[in-house]
Amino acid sequence: MTKVLVINSSILGDASASRALVAKAVAGLRARHPGLQVVERDVGAAPLPHLTGETVGALRRDAADASPAEKATRALSDQLIAEVMDADFIVIGSPMYNLGIHSGLKTWFDHVLRAGATFQYTANGPQGLVPAKPVLVVESRGGFYSEGPAAAYNAQEPHLRAVLGLMGLTQPTFVRAESLAMGPDAVTPAMDAAAKAVEAWIAALA
Ligand SMILES: Cc1cc2nc3c(=O)[nH]c(=O)nc-3n(C[C@H](O)[C@H](O)[C@H](O)COP(=O)(O)O)c2cc1C
Structure with missing residues (x-):
């Protein structure tokens, strides 16, 4: 069965532009794959726990003497990584907050970017382990x-490109809905252009 992993990170619920465009992408995928299975992580509405000094060790080792908190973190990281590995498509909604990504999305990457699981260190630098x-x-x-x-202040797209690339997802397609705080005259064309870009992504899929 074809699977899409959806990561939403807006805190604006139904008023969110990124959620609307993510939903459009999922609808487009479903039209092409009628039995589409959707796995969603809504890290905007329900953020994952931050890594802490008490839990971060779980990402580096899988020890029998791990604490309950470490075991729970390891299990969560394993689950999130399995969702990435199993997906045929990944669709991410990323609002810009203070020039970067939402901390909930950052935390998702903190759990998913695990050496030995989604990337590995080599003599030539890090190498992604997630299939394209x-x-x-x-x-x-x-x-x-x-x-x-x-x-020059955009710390959103370069960061996303880097962390996706680190795990091997080196060819992401970015759709930007910009100028959304600049009044209705700016919002309508921005959303229309973004919707068309989502349609183009769907149309270009093999
Ligand atoms: C806490 C916060 C910080 C924001 N920081 C920025 C910013 O640095 N630059 C920007 O262009 N918009 C910023 N915005 C505006 C959002 O990017 C904009 O509302 C966008 O539509 C949010 O995405 P969404 O509609 O999918 O929730 C910020 C909004 C919030 C709530």
Whole structure:
């Protein structure tokens, strides 16, 4: 059965632009794969626990004498990694918050980026271990960062490209809905263009 892993990270619920575009992508996938199985992690509405000094050891070793907190963290990380590995498609919704990604999405990556599981260190640097698959990242922003003076402050897309690439997902497609805080005259064309870009991603899938 075809599976899509959906990661939503907006805190705006039904008012979220990224959630609407992620839903459109899932609907497009379902049209192509009628039995589509959707696995969702909503790290905006229900953030995962941050790693702490008490739990981070669980990501480095799988010891019999691990504490209950370490065992729980290891089990969660294993589950999240299995979801990434098993997915045929990955769709991520990422609002820009303070120039970067939501801390809930950051925490998801903290659990998923595990040496020996999703990447490994080699003499030539880190190497991703996640098999290649189509990845769509919907970015929503109040301002405009694609070009011009604000582009240098965009810590969202370069970060996402880097952490996805670290695990081997080196060809993500980014769809940007920008200028969403600049009034209705800006929002409608921005959302229309983003929706068309989502459709184009679906149409280009093998
Ligand atoms: C806490 C917070 C911080 C934000 N920081 C930025 C920012 O740095 N740059 C920007 O362009 N928009 C910023 N925004 C606006 C959001 O990116 C914008 O509302 C976007 O539509 C949110 O995505 P969503 O509609 O999918 O929830 C911020 C919004 C919030 C709530």
